[in-house]
Amino acid sequence: MFGGKRELLARGLFWSGATFLLGQLPERDLLLVLNYHRVGNPDDDPFDPGVFSATADQLNEQISYLKRHVSLVTLPEALAFADGTIKEKARRCRVLITFDDGYLDNYEVAFPILRSHGVQGAFFLVTNMVGSCYVPWWDHIAYLIKTGRQRRFCLRYPADLVVDVDENGMTKSLREVLSLYKRPENTDPARFIRELGEEGKGEELPGTLRRFLDWDEAREMIGGGMAIGSHTHSHPVLSQLGPEQQRKELAQSRALLREQLGIEADALAYPVGNTTSFSDQTRQIAREMGYRAAFSFHGGTNLPGITRCYDIKRVGVGDQSWPRFRVQAAVSRFAGRYWP
Ligand SMILES: [Zn+2]
Known part of the structure; x- marks a missing residue:
């Protein structure tokens, strides 16, 4: 590390x-x-x-x-x-x-x-x-890999990548998938996420988990300096x-x-x-x-x-x-x- x-x-x-x-x-x-x-x-x-x-x-x-x-x-x-x-x-x-x-x-x-x-x-x-539950793409990709039941699978879009979590570890696997996503050839991000979910058998996102601070909290932070x-x-x-x-x-x-x-x-x-x-x-x-x-x-x-x-x-x-x-x-x- x-x-x-x-x-x-x-x-x-x-x-x-x-x-x-x-x-x-x-x-x-x-x-x-x-x-x-x-x-x-x-x-x-x-x-x-x-x-x-x-x-x-x-x-x-x-x-x-x-x-x-x-x-x-x-x-x-x-x-x-x-x-x-x-x-x-x-x-x-x-x-x-x-x-x-x-x-x-x-x-x-x-x-x-x-x-x-x-x-x-x-x-x-x-x-x-x-105040939202929004999950940005980097977090969504990580969530799909971390919750995935498939430890080894292939991605085909926008280029071929073999993901092997047991062999390469979570950190390296995640880094590889994120850099595949960031390639300019990835013109259909929704397809990328969908295929990652299907191949890796990751879980659906928890829709109700708030992830960003809300306006009341922001006001309290201003009050706190x-x-x-x-x-x-x-x-x-x-x-x-x-x-x-x-x-x-x-x-x-x-x-x-x-x-x-x-x-x-x-x-x-x-x-x-x-x-x-x-x-x-x-x-x-x-x-x-x-x-x-x-x-x-x-x-x-x-x-x-x-x-x-x-x-x-x-x-x-x-x-x-x-x-x-x-x-x-x-x-x-x-x-x-x-x-x-
Ligand atoms: Zn930012």
């Missing part, structure tokens, strides 16, 4: 005390935005383990560490840094904690941890999923839409957040968020629709003066060992670069 050369290097640096020494060096003036999705234990869950960023204990440990070594900031403070209107001149490593998609565990697990530390998290909600932003209305890859549809996604989401929560959503997080999932046009539309800033997800830190407000970089937290998290945080704090 925590393999690879970088992991070994991280462990070496951690145990040699280098992270401690790095922590003594002056801080670089920057904004580091961490991004989480689900919080909890993937072993207790029938859906995609790949969207779990941390367990409750890991999140608690990470926030405690960050509180001691960097300046955790609020969404408004982060936006003021990004657009250059920040008043204070101190050199600080500012870290903003963000969560995408608005899964129910964000309310049940992450919110109490953040509140207990007095730290603000910014939660980006997909407005048509709020959290910030809420938009992650669009239905989570499309914006660059795949025409300008009218993009406008609709961003406007509808912002209007619902105003109507339900009484807030003017200043910030947007692009779904998927890599460099090809939004365009110059998307940035322009986000500005027109009243967003002051938008967050991407293609890695890196944000330095003063060169941060683009509609492309504030974020780095994902997930599947990191404790030594590696510490090394990454320490390197960012001192060097201004996030070590992948």
